[in-house]
Amino acid sequence: MTDSRVTVREVARAAGVSVATVSRVINHNGRFSAQTEARVREAIERLHYQPNQLARGLRQQRADAVGVIVPNISNEFFSRMIVTLQAGLFAAGLSIVIYNTNHDPDMERQCHASLAAQRVSGIVSANSLEDVRAAVRRDVPTLYIDREVPEGGLGPNVSSVMSDNVASGRLAARELARSGCARPMVLTATAGFPVTEVRTRSFAQELARLGVPLDKKRVIHPPATDFPSGHDAVAAALDAGLDFDGVFAQTDRLAMGALEALHERGVRVPEDVAVVGHDDILLARFGRPPLTTIAQDPERIGSLAAQIMLQMIAGELEQGRHELVPVRLVRRESTMRGQNVA
Amino acid sequence: MTDSRVTVREVARAAGVSVATVSRVINHNGRFSAQTEARVREAIERLHYQPNQLARGLRQQRADAVGVIVPNISNEFFSRMIVTLQAGLFAAGLSIVIYNTNHDPDMERQCHASLAAQRVSGIVSANSLEDVRAAVRRDVPTLYIDREVPEGGLGPNVSSVMSDNVASGRLAARELARSGCARPMVLTATAGFPVTEVRTRSFAQELARLGVPLDKKRVIHPPATDFPSGHDAVAAALDAGLDFDGVFAQTDRLAMGALEALHERGVRVPEDVAVVGHDDILLARFGRPPLTTIAQDPERIGSLAAQIMLQMIAGELEQGRHELVPVRLVRRESTMRGQNVA
DNA sequence: TTGAAAGCGCTAACAA
DNA sequence: TTGTTAGCGCTTTCAA
Numbered sequence: 001m002t003d004s005r006v007t008v009r010e011v012a013r014a015a016g017v018s019v020a021t022v023s024r025v026i027n028h029n030g031r032f033s034a035q036t037e038a039r040v041r042e043a044i045e046r047l048h049y050q051p052n053q054l055a056r057g058l059r060q061q062r063a064d065a066v067g068v069i070v071p072n073i074s075n076e077f078f079s080r081m082i083v084t085l086q087a088g089l090f091a092a093g094l095s096i097v098i099y100n101t102n103h104d105p106d107m108e109r110q111c112h113a114s115l116a117a118q119r120v121s122g123i124v125s126a127n128s129l130e131d132v133r134a135a136v137r138r139d140v141p142t143l144y145i146d147r148e149v150p151e152g153g154l155g156p157n158v159s160s161v162m163s164d165n166v167a168s169g170r171l172a173a174r175e176l177a178r179s180g181c182a183r184p185m186v187l188t189a190t191a192g193f194p195v196t197e198v199r200t201r202s203f204a205q206e207l208a209r210l211g212v213p214l215d216k217k218r219v220i221h222p223p224a225t226d227f228p229s230g231h232d233a234v235a236a237a238l239d240a241g242l243d244f245d246g247v248f249a250q251t252d253r254l255a256m257g258a259l260e261a262l263h264e265r266g267v268r269v270p271e272d273v274a275v276v277g278h279d280d281i282l283l284a285r286f287g288r289p290p291l292t293t294i295a296q297d298p299e300r301i302g303s304l305a306a307q308i309m310l311q312m313i314a315g316e317l318e319q320g321r322h323e324l325v326p327v328r329l330v331r332r333e334s335t336m337r338g339q340n341v342a
Numbered sequence: 343m344t345d346s347r348v349t350v351r352e353v354a355r356a357a358g359v360s361v362a363t364v365s366r367v368i369n370h371n372g373r374f375s376a377q378t379e380a381r382v383r384e385a386i387e388r389l390h391y392q393p394n395q396l397a398r399g400l401r402q403q404r405a406d407a408v409g410v411i412v413p414n415i416s417n418e419f420f421s422r423m424i425v426t427l428q429a430g431l432f433a434a435g436l437s438i439v440i441y442n443t444n445h446d447p448d449m450e451r452q453c454h455a456s457l458a459a460q461r462v463s464g465i466v467s468a469n470s471l472e473d474v475r476a477a478v479r480r481d482v483p484t485l486y487i488d489r490e491v492p493e494g495g496l497g498p499n500v501s502s503v504m505s506d507n508v509a510s511g512r513l514a515a516r517e518l519a520r521s522g523c524a525r526p527m528v529l530t531a532t533a534g535f536p537v538t539e540v541r542t543r544s545f546a547q548e549l550a551r552l553g554v555p556l557d558k559k560r561v562i563h564p565p566a567t568d569f570p571s572g573h574d575a576v577a578a579a580l581d582a583g584l585d586f587d588g589v590f591a592q593t594d595r596l597a598m599g600a601l602e603a604l605h606e607r608g609v610r611v612p613e614d615v616a617v618v619g620h621d622d623i624l625l626a627r628f629g630r631p632p633l634t635t636i637a638q639d640p641e642r643i644g645s646l647a648a649q650i651m652l653q654m655i656a657g658e659l660e661q662g663r664h665e666l667v668p669v670r671l672v673r674r675e676s677t678m679r680g681q682n683v684a
Numbered sequence: 685t686t687g688a689a690a691g692c693g694c695t696a697a698c699a700a
Numbered sequence: 701t702t703g704t705t706a707g708c709g710c711t712t713t714c715a716a
Contacts, residue, residue: 007709018687023711030712031685050459054405055709057396058692065439065460073428074421083416083442090441095456097407097437100425114437117392118407256628286598286628349693360703365695372696373701397693400708 006049015043026051057119066309067115068098069108070126076281078126081145081298081305085124088306094121094313105129112138121313124305127193132158141312143305146195149322159308159320163296163327165195169202171294171329172248172276177210179274180338181246185218187233187258189225189250189278196250199278203248218244222254230257238265245273252277252284252293259287259334275334289333301325348391357385368393399461408651409457410440411450412468418623420468423487423640423647427466430648436463436655447471454480463655466647469535474500483654485647488537491664501650501662505638505669507537511544513636513671514590514618519552521616522680523588527560529575529600531567531592531620538592541620545590560586564596572599580607587615594619594626594635601629601676617676631675643667 012019017036024030025040032040043049057063066089070078086096097120099111108129115123116138123135126145135142135158144160176184186203189196204214220237222229230249237244238261249255255277262269269275269289277284280295308321331340350361357364359378366372367382374382385391399405408431412420428438439462441453450471457465458480465477468487477484477500486502518526528545531538546556562579564571572591579586580603591597597619604611611617611631619626622637650663673682 008711009709019710020687020689020712021685024686027711033685036685050455052400052709053460054396054399055692056711058394058400058694058708059710059712061692063396072425073415074418074425076416076418079416079421082440083414086415086440086442090456095439095441095460098424098428098440099432099437100428113392114432118395118437283625283628286625286630288628350695351693361693362695362704363702366702369695375701378701394693397708398695400692400710401694401696403708 006047007052008049011040011043011047011049014047015039062119062121064093065095065097065118065120066122066124067111067118067120068096068124068126069101069111069115069128070098071103072100073098077279077296077298081126081302084299084302085306086302088303089309092306092310094310096124101129103127103129116140122309124309141309143309143312145301145305146193148194148198149320153320153322156315156317156319157312159312159317160322161301161305161308162195162324163301164324165198165327166202168278168294168327169199169204169248170206171327172199172278173203173206173210173212175276175292175329175331175335175340176246176248176274177207177212178339179246179270179335181274182212183218183244184212184214184246184248185220185237185242185244186214187230187247187249187254188219188221189254190221193225193250199250218242225251226253227257227260230254231261232257234258234261235264238262238267247273247275248278249275250278252279252281252291255291255293255334256283256287259289259291263288269334270337274337277334280330284330285332287332287334289336292332292335293330294327295330296327297325348389349394350391353382353385353389353391356389357381404461404463406435407437407439407460407462408464408466409453409460409462410438410466410468411443411453411457411470412440413445414442415440419621419638419640423468423644426641426644427648428644430645431651434648434652436652438466443471445469445471458482464651466651471536483651485651485654487643487647488535490536490540491662495662495664498657498659498661499654501654501659502664503643503647503650503667504537504665505643506666507540507669508544510620510636510669511541511546512548513669514541514620515545515548515552515554517618517634517671517673517677517682518588518590518616519549519554520681521588521612521677523616524554525560525586526554526556526588526590527562527579527584527586528556529572529589529591529596530561530563531596532563535567535592541592560584567593567596569595569599569602572596573603574599576600576603577606580604580609589615589617590620591617592620594621594623594633597633597635597676598625598629601631601633605630611676612679616679619676622672626672627674629674629676631678634674634677635672636669637672638669639667 008019008022012022101107122141124143136154141157146162149160207214220233222233277291277293280293284291284293311317350364354361354364443449464483466485478496483499488504491502549556562575564575619633619635622635626633626635653659
């Protein structure tokens with residue numbers, strides 16, 4: 001197995017060269033004869049040499065690692081994103097160090113402090129609550145997921161990747177309109193989801209364009225983005241006698257809760273109320289009825305994030321990149337009525 | 343913010359002491375006067391000093407980090423486990439470096455090589471495919487999740503945590519027996535899940551004890567552990583005319599696929615066939631009908647893993663700890679018949 | 685093309 | 701109680 005006690009010195013001795021030469025061969029730096037290279041490689045192989053990343057990082061003033069800060073890795077969206085992010089960075093020799101913040105700003109600060117102490121080469125921060133300007137101050141390549149960045153960007157060290165939330169709102173609006181909804185309701189995803197307003201605004205605009213007004217009293221802000229919040233919000237709306245015939249829930253978990261509440265009260269979906277969710281998590285197809293939803297593409301977001309991060313670390317970017325990842329409507333039974341049935 | 347360019351030297355100068363003293367204060371090592379400590383702490387505070395973990399790690403011959411190797415972090419079980427694992431280690435000043443192997447032994451080897459190069463203080467390895475003896479050779483505290491370790495353990499540097507799989511099999515057997523099943527079928531979770539056989543064996547034993555024999559031809563090994571595999575396995579069984587009135591599926595995703603296949607063929611659950619899953623993932627309560635399942639406790643597994651890992655790293659263990667985490671039956675409609683209805 | 689040596693920031697052994 | 705200093709393993713000047 002890998003004997004972690006072998007150092008450059010021993011490789012150098014075994015190959016009959018200096019440590020500098022060994023280093024050059026390993027890093028493809030400077031010049032050396034093919035013969036020397038062969039001897040060094042043979043020694044590395046034979047001794048099972050593994051360069052000490054700590055020493056390397058200390059010398060280079062940065063670790064071959066990227067910090068990843070997410071609200072909660074057990075959220076399907078983040079965990080799926082991380083799979084491709086990790087793979088993309090690993091292929092380039094970078095490892096990832098992960099932290100959960102649980103949407104706690106103080107925890108987020110602690111994570112940044114820890115990453116600074118580790119001298120990571122970059123930071124991927126999802127649903128960050130901090131001021132994006134902090135990234136500029138830190139001077140470490142930072143990539144935000146699902147976070148609006150000011151017009152004009154923030155220099156070469158700050159990039160962002162997120163779903164096309166304007167398209168999300170638009171698609172949801174069209175789908176409900178096509179289903180014949182006249183009084184749509186929105187369940188937003190406020191807490192810690194900075195992109196929710198973009199979706200709501202775009203949803204309202206597209207509805208207006210289609211001649212369906214969105215009444216403010218039908219924009220509801222549940223306390224969280226989970227199943228119980230969706231359930232309780234809709235149950236409360238029904239109790240209050242709120243009149244609605246469509247729901248755009250900004251997470252699938254909210255939507256599933258909404259379906260449950262509607263089912264309990266005997267409100268038929270989609271006949272009486274059409275429902276559109278957001279994210280297309282595994283659960284969505286198991287809704288009662290199966291849930292129409294706006295699918296995000298976390299795998300694409302993760303691999304794009306890896307690619308951009310590598311560019312930033314390599315200093316290849318004059319300006320940060322700010323990418324929008326397409327979303328798509330996945331139509332299931334929860335909106336199958338009117339035009340949609342055809 | 344944290345200025346990562348400040349070093350011990352500058353703190354020492356600012357506090358009017360030597361670097362050694364600063365180091366002592368930071369690490370609570372050796373003796374120093376309260377007055378000195380106050381001065382040093384003040385300087386640290388004022389300069390926003392952050393010890394360089396790379397230098398520290400190099401000096402100590404190990405990084406304050408733990409490697410975590412899982413088949414796929416987007417599997418709900420692993421991501422939930424990692425949340426508490428990460429929190430427990432973070433509280434002790436350790437960060438976690440994560441890798442996905444996708445059940446690929448070669449990738450697993452690469453991950454270990456990378457972790458060795460990073461001189462991590464410990465490794466948590468879930469569903470490992472390697473020979474457990476490799477951990478002894480590596481000489482780094484290793485904690486296996488869901489992996490049997492030879493009787494007598496493997497010394498102080500190898501521990502393990504897993505669900506009580508014997509109980510899993512037993513609970514599933516009793517539940518199906520109570521539902522009146524006479525011809526139960528098993529969908530195993532072969533690929534990369536080394537604990538599946540324990541469950542099957544325990545299931546068979548308990549059934550036998552209850553007077554219900556488990557026919558070998560009703561033990562089926564789907565190619566994977568996901569929804570389609572469960573669906574296809576059950577569809578094939580029905581096509582082949584296999585006679586069964588109960589299913590123990592060793593992952594909930596398999597079970598959900600089974601439910602779907604049964605539904606398609608008009609086989610009623612639980613009236614004609616009772617179904618028990620395993621894991622209690624979010625999906626389970628949305629089964630048609632809601633799925634009875636054996637709940638694992640990934641949060642408990644993660645926090646226990648953190649605790650044991652810290653003990654191993656601190657050298658507090660004479661022998662590795664090998665812990666079984668309780669599972670429990672979550673009864674839902676998919677087994678609600680016979681005795682179970684009462 | 686190669687080697688010698690400085691030094692990254694820290695901790696710990698030894699001295700005072 | 702505190703300071704001086706060697707050295708962890710590596711990369712990268714500078715010299716040859």
